[in-house]
Amino acid sequence: MIPITEFKGRDVAVFGLARTGLAAARALVAGGARVHAWDDSDATRAQAEAAGVPVSDINSRDWRTFAALVLSPGVPLTFPEPHRVVTLADATGVPIVSDIELFARAVNALPATQRPKLIGVTGTNGKSTTSALIAHILKEAGKDVRLGGNIGEAILDLQPLHAGAYYVIELSSYQLDITSSLRLDVAVWLNTTPDHLDRHGDMAAYVAAKQRIFLNQGAADWAIIGVDDHYCAKVCTELTRAAAQHVAPISSGQALGRGVCALDGKIIDALGGRAEVVADLAQAPALAGKHNAQNAAAAYAATSVFNIDPRVIAQAMTTFPGLPHRLERAGTIEGVRFVNDSKATNANAAAQALAVYPRVYWIAGGVAKDGGIEDLEPFYPRIAKAYLIGQSAGDFSDTLRGKVPVTMAGHLEAALKLAFNDARSSGEPHPVVLLSPACASFDQFKSYEDRGDQFKKFVAALAEAPPVRNGGAA
Template sequence: MIRVPFLDGKQVAVMGLGRSGTATARALLDSGAAVLAWDDSEAARAAAAEAGIPIADLMSADLSKVALMVWSPGIPHTHPEPHPVAERARAAGIELVCDVELLARARPGNRFVAVTGTNGKSTTTTLLAHVLAAGGLEVAAGGNLGTAALDLPELGEGGIYVLELSSYQLELVRSPTLAAAVLLNVTPDHLGRHGGLEGYVAAKRRLFDFLGPNGKAVIGIDDQHCTTIAQELLARGLDLAEISVEHYDAHVAAPDGTLRDEGREICDLAQLPQLPGRHNWQNACAVHAMASALGLAPETIVAGLATYPGLAHRQELVAEINGVRYVNDSKATNADAAEKALVCYENVHWIAGGQAKEGGIAALAPLFPRIARAYLIGEAAEQFAATLDGKVPFTVCHELVTALSAAHNRAAPGEVVLLSPACASWDQFRSFEHRGDTFRQLVRGLA
């Protein structure tokens, strides 16, 4: 847990009692702060109260002595409509920040590096932390991914916090000083929360405002939004490394799977099965650029890349049974995400379905020749069957256990059983993690 001694004796409001809000309230109480905590969910309030967190309705509580309000990034505070508590806090002149801001203020003796982008943040964050740790550095990773910022351990002087930051969090930080920062890519997402595409891009661009005097900016240049931002960063005179899996002339590039730094070949990423596909090559390029900026030698970085175990539910190789690979890509909750997995394999026994997103799987038609057979589950089974009819053999299985059993019985050595649903999970599971955990457990029962 991170202590925040600069708030000892101060009154601090916490809005939102999910993972980060609960961790924040605990850290504040442990640091001697007086906490006023609230969540619009009665269940969340009850759980927090049971954990000893003081509950106060921030719409009616006296805020005159509140020094700071720690805001859960998932709650709208500007667009599409600001939460009434945010309006009340601003009217009272109370600063809204997220937990990452408290971490930065509490640990001035540590180094911070940050990762953002529409896609690839979590893999890049965990991969960078793994490479740095393998290189002998003291590291902790969290933020938007996994461990909440104030639940991270207190590192020694010079230890490195690797933080995944969402666009929501970037709106609520004020003062971190970053040793390195990477923006992987930008595609339209969360537009309602940012007042449109321009606001979303601005939130991502804001990451580079926090670079320290000798900080390293790293940016993917494979989409127009990031290319424009890169030009702006160069005009500002920042120390910039461009990364690409499309252009050989980027500082760090891997269009053909060979990672190159200023044209010098570093390693063959295609030989790393835990980092399949061009999207993961972009992640590896980012990690190489960031780790190099933090002082690691190329051979140390390559050794770390080679030992990365992968991230759960993102093309996670669960097992290989009788020559058949079983891959858990439960995080693929839309067609765009499933495309990144399907393009990596041939002769795929594809388990797909769940709660469909707009557009379904029609956009995946160019990849249909890679699919040996589809096994359809959940609410989207009939819809997906209509899309695949006459193009891909399929079986409507409804349940994951039935789909896996059918795929297991049909798959031949050298083929892949891939759970990449292209759907949300909520029709049959609590979350994509629950869906992936269930798949993993079922596969291990086959061995």
């Protein structure tokens, strides 16, 4: 845990008691603050109390006594309208902060000689893989590494701050929206496509939230930014022109005169102006696909600025195990490969998975994002059949009609069995059953992790007792 002493002896409200809220409450208590924690969910409050967090109804308190409101990132800040606790804080002049902001202030309070290295990663897609890959490379290079934020442990649950440590922090747009003091030694912005517009309102606000990752950087710091979409490319040009920090463009689709790119499965380092092949992704099984090539280029750039030997970085990529629920190999039964890509919660993420495999039996559906799956049309020829589940099944079926064979499976277990039967009967040499839903999970599952875990459980059950060959109804 990282104790937060800034509010010692003062009253602090914490709203939202999921992973980050609980960690913030514990860190504030450890630092001597009087914490008043609350959540609108009775069950969540009960879990917090059971964990020893001081719960009290902040709605009935005098807000003028609060030194700050620590707001969980999922609570609406401005759009579609501020949550009532945000309105209360604004009306009483109570500063609103995130757990990341508390962490940033704790780091900033340290003498320069005791400051750890901070690497932050954001992007619409790929930030979890890139964060984990950066942490893996640094560990393989012998560094003292902690990974957290929007991935794994909450930032304030990580080990205490000290010089020589490297903190790799995955940052969502929600977290960046309410963080102002974070100064990153290396800030990575991978890509931007439309997402979370229900939270930010429009693309301009979403891009502005992402761009906050570069706040407070100085001449010694590095901004690493993808240039394969026009949103990030524009910001890269602006940062390069401003020259406030070092800027390293990255790409998985174009050669760069300066920066790091991934072309034809090779990582090419041109940070010093002279292009040199430094890694072969064909040797890195967990980094298949163009999207992972971009992730690898970003991780190479982010770690090489710490003067890590390129050979160490390249070798670490070959041993990277990948992430659960992101192109995770879930097993092989009778020659049929099962791939768990449950983390693909939007069409753009699903496109990255569909691009990896030439032919798939595709399980999709859930709570659709704006735009549905229309943008996936270039990948329809790769889909042998789609098995649709969840709330979006009807809309997805309408989109695919006449273009892709469809089975309305309803639920994941049924979809898996139907896809398996069709795949193993296809006569194809290595058919793939791919769960890449292009949707959020909350209609049928607790989370995308729960959805992926259920998929793996059903695959394991199939391995023990494969179903009778009977095909699926089209």
